[in-house]
Amino acid sequence: MNPQKIALLTDSCADIPAELCRQYDIFVLPLRLLFSDGEYLDGQTITADEVYERLPHEIPTTSLPAGQSVEQIFDQMIAAGYEKVLAVHLSAGLSGTYNLVRLMGEDCEALEVRAFDSVSGSLGIGLTLIQAARMIEQGCTWEQLLQAVPQMLAGTKVFFCVDTLEYLQKGGRIGKITAVAGSLLQIKPIITFAPTGELINVAKGRGRKxxxxxxxxxxxxxxxxxxxFLAAVVDGGIPEEGDALRDQLMPTLPDGTEVIRGQIDCTLGTYVGPHLLGAGFQVIPDWRVL
Incomplete structure (x- = not known):
């Protein structure tokens, strides 16, 4: 536990590599997936690869974490000696997780909980938690952290290349994305997050390359x-292509830029389908002047 007694909380859609969650003691709430044969916890009782195998036959219903799961994590934090909680969650334009944690945090008398809507997804969320953990290690105070987080979120941008809009359309998560005609022409959309937190289509290419x-x-x-800034590359079940994308981006980045490598979680994998590739970045604020 850090001297400031600040716990970090996110959800399974942050796509933070497991080793970094362990290194920084980041608490992760799993979202839920409901298939015809039962309920699964994102990243705990089902993997993204297993979801991709099932998608051609059944698209699950996704749900925010159970309130009991939030209570249990708060109890773990209290038992570990934490007094404050910084929570950053999947865009409220896609999920009610942020509002659930915010409301339950207001009722938790033993912890001071501040929840933020990331207005993003995947490592667009995860980068915020990683940076926050490093700031805390460097002595950042609670007040400085609360001022820095909005700057980090505002300085975040992510882009995703998806194979098809089929799953976004079927799942009702398509937001303002316009239908891309011409599947026979292999038109591939590029999507990002709008300021409202919805997914929007910003470009397209004919063919994967x-x-x-x-x-x-x-x-x-x-x-x-x-x-x-920190950079990030993420893939949906195609790690070799994700590594290749990272290697292509690296020469274009300033010397010393760190690239976090992640994989899409089960929930976002359900929304977008397999074979996604994404890249994003987050500006590192100078919290010492806050």
């Missing part, structure tokens, strides 16, 4: 021209 070239161009155009 053209779409990935567009994704990398959007990433480079959006990256800050000065200052430090």
């Amino acid at each position: 053209a779409a990935l070239d567009k994704l990398m161009a959007l990433f480079r155009e959006s990256c800050p021209k000065d200052g430090d």
